[in-house]
């Protein structure tokens with residue numbers, strides 16, 4: 001899934017973690033992609049499209065989620081903040097599980113149709129190199145436009161939840177100060 005869909009989850013999680021700045025919540029949702037970029041620069045993982053066990057393997061995703069949970073719990077002195085951050089990091093894997101593998105579909109002007117990219121093999125390993133790979137492949141079967149529309153819709157829902165929580169908190173604070 002692309003960043004908009006992941007960010008949607010981070011925005012929607014704000015009411016559950018009022019102590020944590022929204023930027024940190026957003027960062028948690030794309031932490032696995034940031035790791036993927038870092039690992040590919042370091043030559044630890046292959047290019048995009050090949051299995052990414054260190055950043056997107058189920059096992060390592062769980063490890064990164066636990067690491068994020070401890071770091072955040074410590075940073076904000078809040079167990080709740082840690083749990084939310086850990087769940088957000090892992091939400092990335094869950095959304096990727098539904099949407100991966102991601103082929104690049106293109107629009108054919110000649111046939112006036114979406115041409116799907118070559119169906120890719122699933123690219124989310126359960127463990128490390130050579131282990132079974134999974135992925136339900138939603139983005140293998142819908143066009144790039146539909147995928148983008150889906151992510152924008154998710155983002156709007158997340159933004160509404162976030163805005164509502166900020167509004168309610170301000171109202172609450174005002175009612176306390178008077």
Ligand SMILES: [Zn+2]
Pocket residue numbers: 001032033056092096
């Ligand atoms: Zn990803």
